[in-house]
Amino acid sequence: MxxxxxxxxxxxxxxxxxxxxxxxxxxxxxxxxxxxxxxxxxxxxxxxxxxxxxxxxxxxxxxxxxxxxxxxxxxxxxxxxxxxxxxxxxxxxxxxxxxxxxxxxxxxxxxxxxxxxxxxxxxxxxxxxxxxxxxxxxxxxxxxxxxxxxxxxxxxxxxxxxxxxxxxxxxRESITTLDRAALRAEAREHFGLDPQAPTLLVFGGSQGARSLNTAVSGAAKELAAAGIGVLHAHGPKNTLAVQEFAGPAYVPVPYLERMDLAYAAADAVVCRSGAMTVAEIAAVGLPAVFVPLPHGNGEQELNARPVVDAGGALLVADAQLSTDYVADRVVRLLTDEAARLAMSEAAQGIGHxxxxxxxxxxxxxxxxx
Known part of the structure; x- marks a missing residue:
């Protein structure tokens, strides 16, 4: 100009x-x-x-x-x-x-x-x-x-x-106008994900989050056995070695450039609950498992609370997020389409x-x- x-x-x-x-x-x-x-x-x-x-x-x-x-x-x-x-x-x-x-x-x-x-x-x-x-x-x-x-x-x-x-x-407009269903096929192809499998998105903010990385990658066998695909952003400073099991692809990436495509590819998400993250996930109606950062003044739990109380997300403490939790509770969520649909509607009701x-x-x- x-x-x-x-x-x-x-x-x-x-x-x-x-x-x-x-x-x-x-x-x-x-x-x-x-x-x-x-x-x-x-x-x-x-x-x-x-x-x-x-x-x-x-x-x-x-x-x-x-x-x-x-x-x-x-x-x-x-x-x-x-x-x-x-x-x-x-x-x-x-x-x-x-x-x-x-x-x-x-x-x-x-x-x-x-x-x-x-x-x-x-x-x-x-x-x-x-x-x-x-x-x-x-x-x-x-x-x-x-x-x-x-x-x-x-x-x-x-x-x-x-x-x-x-x-x-x-x-961002790319988030508020996102039609997840319309973009799903393109999004899954973009990341090399299984086109049909229920898909879990995992990210811990731009730096990644070690506890999320450990818990989810440790459950790779159970996720594969349940027919669940995974898109896992582990953070540029971390590495993630995931054992391959027969089943849908488990795709680790250092960082997600295109959050719109990541949201469109996913059926549920495991992530931190920064204010921005919670707002985006509620706006696109993605069922979430929020794992607030354990330090600070408890702000991340407060951010997640309205969506959790409305029934749009689950909340699990960082110390409670284990491979067993992922293999049990997260697998159950991804294999229960009716529960995900109800959570999605509840989350969108809260989103602005x-x-x-x-x-x-x-x-x-x-x-x-």
């Missing part, structure tokens, strides 16, 4: 999104960016990020300009770092303010994490702010940002942000497929004022 500095009037609004660090912050920001562009093709969307975050790879490949600012890591306990924090915050806020002025920001949309805090502080009192909280419990940056935001949106009802409108998590459009409307409304 050319930027005519000599043009007297700017066309559409300029939306700055701040959601760096992890995919859980960046993906919703990019889904919003796409939705803003669909509603206002003349809008400019610019992402804020840091050099070390995942955004330096994800944002440019999705076709959005990335403006780099100094990161402000959030120390969890008092350390010498904490004493240096005010200076680093001030520097980051100043640099962020320069970016907002230079691009002519009409609204700043923050998704939490260490890129959002300087964005909120830089925009405060100058540029309207919209906050989106994806997790079941709001983090520090969003708690601060929500205090002076024009609008606050959240994925779940009890995020801890007062006055938040519950809209779900903005998801339209969160991206709803948030885009909110953001453009605030920018227009």
């Amino acid at each position: 050319s930027n005519h500095s000599d043009a007297p009037a700017r066309q559409g609004p300029c939306v700055v999104v701040a959601g760096g660090g992890t995919a859980g912050h960046i993906e919703p920001a990019l889904a919003l960016a796409d939705a803003v562009r669909r509603q206002r093709p003349d809008a400019r969307v610019i992402a804020l990020g840091t050099e070390r975050g995942l955004e330096s790879q994800l944002v440019p490949t999705r076709g959005y300009p990335l403006e780099l600012i100094p990161p402000v890591p959030m120390p969890r306990k008092p350390t010498p770092e904490l004493l240096r924090l005010p200076l680093r915050v001030r520097d980051s806020v100043r640099r962020t303010r320069e970016v907002l002025d230079r691009v002519g920001a009409d609204v700043v949309v923050g998704f939490g994490g260490y890129v959002s805090l300087p964005a909120y502080l830089a925009a405060r009192g100058r540029t309207p702010i919209v906050v989106h909280e994806a997790n079941a419990k709001a983090g520090l940056a969003n708690k601060i940002g929500a205090r002076f935001a024009s609008k606050v949106a959240a994925a779940t009802p009890d995020s801890g942000l007062p006055g938040a409108q519950v809209i779900g998590i903005p998801l 497929r339209e969160a991206d459009s709803v948030l885009a409307e909110m953001v453009l409304d605030v920018a227009g004022k």
Whole structure:
């Protein structure tokens, strides 16, 4: 898009999104960016990020300009770092303010994490702010940002942000418009899976998850004997040696580039329960066995809880996920089509497929004022 500095009037609004660090912050920001562009093709969307975050790879490949600012890591306990924090915050806020002025920001949309805090502080009192909280419990940056935001949106009802409108998590259009049945044959061919067998998808986030890898690969014999195919993303840093047994293919891959095809190929999934993962799986109506990360503040269990309570997923503690559990409970799920159908409907009842459009409307409304 050319930027005519000599043009007297700017066309559409300029939306700055701040959601760096992890995919859980960046993906919703990019889904919003796409939705803003669909509603206002003349809008400019610019992402804020840091050099070390995942955004330096994800944002440019999705076709959005990335403006780099100094990161402000959030120390969890008092350390010498904490004493240096005010200076680093001030520097980051100043640099962020320069970016907002230079691009002519009409609204700043923050998704939490260490890129959002300087964005909120830089925009405060100058540029309207919209906050989106994806997790079941709001983090520090969003708690601060929500205090002076024009609008606050959240994925779940009890995020801890007062006055938040519950809209779900903005998801990519390739996920929200996914027709799993229509894509199944192509998806299975793509991964080299059995075209007919009930198929289990396993993944543990971009890094993979050792306990998931061990439990599921250890049950390869029982899965094959039950006629179940497996697509298992073990994480680029891990290796997975799976013994071959007579039966449908067990396909290990380091990483899933095409999540849409992975979801379409599967009849059920075993995975972690990050907010983004839970939202995607509910939206596509995939029966799930959620295995929350055992560390942290129990947030992943909270993320999974609404879908589990609705009957759309099972929940198993990391310590309880064993080869025996997979050979028994997971095999039973994959060989019971009626149970999977009921879970699929329950999950879709919880999913928010339209969160991206709803948030885009909110953001453009605030920018227009």
